[in-house]
Amino acid sequence: MSDLAYVIEDDEDLSTIFSEALLAANYEVETIVNGLIARQRLQESTPHLVLLDMHLPGLSGEELLTQIQADKRLAKTIVVIATADARLGDAYRDSVDYILVKPISFTQLRDLTLRMHSRNEKE
Amino acid sequence: MTRNRHSFINLNRLLDVPSTDPDDARRRKLLNIVLSGVAILAILAGIVTFSLASLLNIMSSQDVIIGIFSGLILFIGTVIFFAINRSQSIPGWVASGTFLLFLSVVLAFTDTPQELANGRSLYVFTIPIIMASILLSPAFSFVFAISGSLEVIILSEAASIELNTFAIVGFFLIAFISWVSAHSLERALKDLRTTNANLDRLVAERTSALAESLVRERIEAGRNIAILESITDGVIVFDIHGKAIVANPATTQLLNLHHDQVINSSVHDLTRAQALDAKNRVILADLLSNPGQQPASYRVHWGRKTFSVSSAQVFDTEETRIGTVAVFRDFTHEAEIEIMKDTILATVSHELRTPLNAILGYVEMFKEAVYGPINERQARASERVISNTHRMLAIVNDLLDQAQIEAGKITLKINPFKPSELLDNVSSLMSKTAAEKHIALTGEIEPELPDILIGDLTRLQQILVNLVNNALKFTEKGSVHIRMFCPDKNHWAMEVRDTGMGIPGNEQEHIFEPFHQVDGSMTRKYAGFGLGLSIVNQLVALMGGDVAVKSTVGVGSVFTVTLPIVQTGGIQHE
Numbered sequence: 001m002s003d004l005a006y007v008i009e010d011d012e013d014l015s016t017i018f019s020e021a022l023l024a025a026n027y028e029v030e031t032i033v034n035g036l037i038a039r040q041r042l043q044e045s046t047p048h049l050v051l052l053d054m055h056l057p058g059l060s061g062e063e064l065l066t067q068i069q070a071d072k073r074l075a076k077t078i079v080v081i082a083t084a085d086a087r088l089g090d091a092y093r094d095s096v097d098y099i100l101v102k103p104i105s106f107t108q109l110r111d112l113t114l115r116m117h118s119r120n121e122k123e
Numbered sequence: 124m125t126r127n128r129h130s131f132i133n134l135n136r137l138l139d140v141p142s143t144d145p146d147d148a149r150r151r152k153l154l155n156i157v158l159s160g161v162a163i164l165a166i167l168a169g170i171v172t173f174s175l176a177s178l179l180n181i182m183s184s185q186d187v188i189i190g191i192f193s194g195l196i197l198f199i200g201t202v203i204f205f206a207i208n209r210s211q212s213i214p215g216w217v218a219s220g221t222f223l224l225f226l227s228v229v230l231a232f233t234d235t236p237q238e239l240a241n242g243r244s245l246y247v248f249t250i251p252i253i254m255a256s257i258l259l260s261p262a263f264s265f266v267f268a269i270s271g272s273l274e275v276i277i278l279s280e281a282a283s284i285e286l287n288t289f290a291i292v293g294f295f296l297i298a299f300i301s302w303v304s305a306h307s308l309e310r311a312l313k314d315l316r317t318t319n320a321n322l323d324r325l326v327a328e329r330t331s332a333l334a335e336s337l338v339r340e341r342i343e344a345g346r347n348i349a350i351l352e353s354i355t356d357g358v359i360v361f362d363i364h365g366k367a368i369v370a371n372p373a374t375t376q377l378l379n380l381h382h383d384q385v386i387n388s389s390v391h392d393l394t395r396a397q398a399l400d401a402k403n404r405v406i407l408a409d410l411l412s413n414p415g416q417q418p419a420s421y422r423v424h425w426g427r428k429t430f431s432v433s434s435a436q437v438f439d440t441e442e443t444r445i446g447t448v449a450v451f452r453d454f455t456h457e458a459e460i461e462i463m464k465d466t467i468l469a470t471v472s473h474e475l476r477t478p479l480n481a482i483l484g485y486v487e488m489f490k491e492a493v494y495g496p497i498n499e500r501q502a503r504a505s506e507r508v509i510s511n512t513h514r515m516l517a518i519v520n521d522l523l524d525q526a527q528i529e530a531g532k533i534t535l536k537i538n539p540f541k542p543s544e545l546l547d548n549v550s551s552l553m554s555k556t557a558a559e560k561h562i563a564l565t566g567e568i569e570p571e572l573p574d575i576l577i578g579d580l581t582r583l584q585q586i587l588v589n590l591v592n593n594a595l596k597f598t599e600k601g602s603v604h605i606r607m608f609c610p611d612k613n614h615w616a617m618e619v620r621d622t623g624m625g626i627p628g629n630e631q632e633h634i635f636e637p638f639h640q641v642d643g644s645m646t647r648k649y650a651g652f653g654l655g656l657s658i659v660n661q662l663v664a665l666m667g668g669d670v671a672v673k674s675t676v677g678v679g680s681v682f683t684v685t686l687p688i689v690q691t692g693g694i695q696h697e
Contacts, residue, residue: 011477017484020493055473084476103480103516106487 003028003117005049008038008064009082010056014104018051018082021106025113035059039067042074049078049116051109069095078116140209145316146309147215154208154219154258162201169194200225219258223251223267231274240278241287248274249297256301261309268298357430357451360437361411363444365390377451378425398426410434414447422454429458461530468526475519483512521654524585525637528661535579535665537689542568542576542607542615549587549605556595562603564591569608572615577689582662583617589655590619590682598623601679609688616685625676634672635660659684 005027009015019029032038035058054061068074080098140151172190176182208218234244248271256264272291279286357374370385390411394404414434423430431454437446490505546566557564594603601622637657663670668686
C-alpha cells in the first residue's frame with residue numbers, strides 16, 4: 001500500500017494545516033482544491049487516505065464520496081471527511097471511516113493519521 | 124267623544140286651582156265643586172220658586188220674594204267664594220273657612236228655631252262638620268262641631284226648649300268619624316303621592332340609564348368599527364355555517380379580492396382563490412375549518428405575499444359558538460428576512476469557523492514545532508491562543524445553536540444510545556477544564572436506569588456539556604457531580620450538582636432566558652454570552668422534557684433535566 005494521501009480542501013489555510021498534519025504522520029501528501037480535479041486524480045491513482053472536505057467547488061464532496069465507494073480499486077482507501085456541520089457529518093456515519101467536525105485540530109489529525117499510517121506499514 | 128273630552132278638560136280647567144301643595148290644590152278643587160253644586164242648586168231653586176209662584180199666582184207673597192232673593196244672594200255668594208278660592212295669592216283656607224262659616228250661619232236660618240234645635244232640621248249642622256274635615260283639614264271637623272253645638276244652644280235658648288244633648292254628642296261623634304276618615308284619606312293620598320313620586324323617579328332613572336347605555340353602545344360600536352376598518356391586519360368573521368359575514372378593508376386589500384368576493388363566500392370559495400397553490404389551500408382550509416385546534420398561527424403563501432394566519436372560535440355571552448374569526452397578518456417582509464437570516468446563518472457558520480480553524484491549526488503547528496523549535500514562553504503563549512480560540516469557537520457555536528433553535532431549524536435525530544456512553548463522552552470532554560480548576564468532576568448512573576435509552580445523543584451531550592460547563596464556570600472549589608437516575612417509571616433524569624456560588628432566588632426564573640447572566644458585571648469575569656442555559660432549556664423543551672434548578676447562595680446549585688422515557692416502538696428514525 002502506498003503512503004499517498006490526498007487532502008481535498010478548497011480553503012488554502014486548512015489545506016496547509018491538514019497537509020502538515022499528514023506530513024507529520026509520514027504521508028506523501030497531494031493537495032487538491034477542486035472537486036473536478038479530485039475526481040480525475042482518484043481515477044488515476046490509489047491513495048491510502050483521502051481527507052475530503054464536503055463543501056467543494058466544481059464537484060461536491062458527496063459526489064466524490066459516491067465515486068470512491070463505487071470504485072473497487074479504492075475499497076481499501078481510508079476516507080476521512082471534514083465538515084463544518086456536525087449534523088451533516090452524522091449522515092455519512094456508515095459510508096466513511098472517520099468524520100471530523102471543523103474546527104479540526106492539527107494535533108488530533110496528526111495523531112489519528114499517524115495511527116492509520118503505522119497500521120498500514122505493519123500490514 | 125272628542126268634543127266631550129274637550130269640554131271635560133275645559134271644566135277641569137275651571138275647577139282646578141294650580142298650587143304647589145297637592146293637598147291645597149285638592150281642597151280648593153273640592154270647594155270649587157261644592158260651590159258649583161251650590162250655585163246650580165241656587166239657580167234651580169230660584170227657577171223652581173219663580174215657576175211655582177207664577178203658576179199659583181202668589182208672586183207677591185213674602186216667602187216667595189225671600190226665596191228668590193236668598194237664591195240670588197246664595198248664587199252671588201258662591202261666585203264671590205269661587206273667585207277667592209281661585210286666587211292663588213289668598214291662602215286656600217280663607218275661601219273654604221269663610222264659606223263654611225257662611226254656610227253654618229245660613230243653615231241657622233233654613234228652618235224654624237224649634238225644628239233646627241230639636242227637630243227634623245237638626246241634621247243640617249252636620250254638613251259643615253263633614254265638609255270642614257275635607258275642605259279645611261281633618262281636625263277642623265271638631266271646630267264646626269263646636270260651632271254647630273253653639274248654634275243649637277243659642278237656638279234652644281231662643282226657642283225656650285230643652286237642649287238636645289244627644290245631638291251635641293252626635294255632632295262630636297260625626298266630627299270624630301270625619302276626622303278619622305279624612306285623616307286616613309289624606310294619609311293614603313300622601314302615601315300614594317310618595318309611591319308615585321318614587322315610581323316617577325325610578326322610571327326617570329331607568330330611562331336615563333337606558334339612554335346612556337344606548338349612547339355608549341353606539342359609541343363603542345362605532346369605535347369597534349373604526350378599529351376594524353383602520354387596522355392593517357385582515358379580519359374575516361365567518362358565521363356558524365362558515366359563511367363570511369364581516370371582512371374589513373385590509374382583508375380585501377391584502378387578499379387582492381373585491382369586498383363582494385369575500386362577503387357571503389364560504390371557506391371553500393375563499394380557498395379556491397387562484398393565488399393559492401394546492402399545499403397552501405389545504406393549510407388554509409384546515410385552519411379556517413378547525414379553529415383553535417391548530418397551532419396559534421400558520422404561514423400561508425398567497426400569491427407573492429406571505430401571511431401569518433390565525434383563527435379562533437367566536438363565542439357569545441352564553442358560551443355558544445357563533446362563528447370563527449380569522450386574522451391575516453402580512454408576513455411577507457418578515458418571511459423575506461427569515462430567508463435572509465437563514466442564508467446569513469449558513470454563511471456565518473462557515474465563514475466564522477473556517478478562519479478560527481486556521482488560527483487554531485497554525486498555532487498548534489507552531490506549538491508542535493512544525494516551523495522549528497520554540498522556547499517555553501512561546502509554547503505557553505501558543506497555549507493561551509489555543510484556549511482563547513476554543514472559547515471563541517464555543518461562543519460562535521452557542522450563537523449559531525441559539526439562532527437555529529429560534530428559527531425552529533433544529534430537528535432531533537432519535538436513536539438508541541447507552542447512558543454510560545453519554546456520561547463517558549461528557550466526562551472526557553470536560554475533565555481537562557475541571558482539572559485545570561482543581562475541581563473534582565464525578566459521575567454516577569443509578570442501577571434502575573435502563574441500559575439503553577432512546578434519544579438524540581449529540582443533543583443530550585450538548586445539554587450535559589452546557590450544564591457541566593456552567594457548573595465548572597461558577598465553582599471556585601469543591602466538586603461537580605453528574606447523576607443519572609429515574610425519578611419515576613416514565614422518566615429519566617440528568618442531574619448536575621455543584622458547590623459553586625449559587626443563584627439568588629429572584630434570579631432563578633430568568634437564568635434560562637437567552638443572553639442572561641445573574642449579574643451583568645460578572646460577564647467579564649465569567650466569559651460567555653449567557654446562552655448555555657437558554658440552549659439547554661430549549662433543547663429540553665424540544666425533547667418534551669423539563670429543566671429545573673435548586674440553588675442556595677454560597678452553597679451550590681443543582682440542575683435537573685427530566686425527560687420522558689421513550690418506548691422503542693413509537694420512534695420514527697430521522
